[in-house]
Amino acid sequence: MLSKNDADFYTNLEKKLAKTSSWPSSYLYKFIVPTSEAKIKKLVELFDNLGAVIKTKQSSKGKFTSVSIQLTMRTPKSVIEKYKEVGDKIDGVISL
Template identity: 60%
Template sequence: MSAKKNPEEFYKKLKEQLADTSTWPSEYLYKFIIPSENKKIAKLEQLFDNMGAVIETKTSSKGKYTSVSVNVKMNSPEAVVEKYIEVGKKIEGVMSL
């Protein structure tokens, strides 16, 4: 996912796709690539704290980046998009997939 060029349009389209393809509330799998810094990884995990999320991390072969998969039950497509926006604002260098 790349929301760099036109984030409003990107998120609008994502909401529509999620509404059309899932029944809500629903499980959603977030995938992020983040620099391998303990503070940033901990902050990302903290953003999903108390949501019942299952979080898996895997460090890249050179150790520079960490992929983070977050499987969590979300209430609506709007909630999914709000979480993407929150993560993007609070963690520098994160990439959403």
């Protein structure tokens, strides 16, 4: 369940996305995950078959991996739903 702060964040983000872009629109997701082949694979699988361009880059010490995912989303609500799905399914992920 989302905290009030998370719910407010997503509500505000959805409003900003609706105002600043015409939809469908290209959207760039950025995540940081602890470097784990299983976690990175799971993250990639959540965006699989959506036409996403996915780039990964490991931190200098190798503890974390940044994952950038560019794809076309239909609505601001669909952007938010994907953020929530990632947060629900992958422990330790940080959404940027």
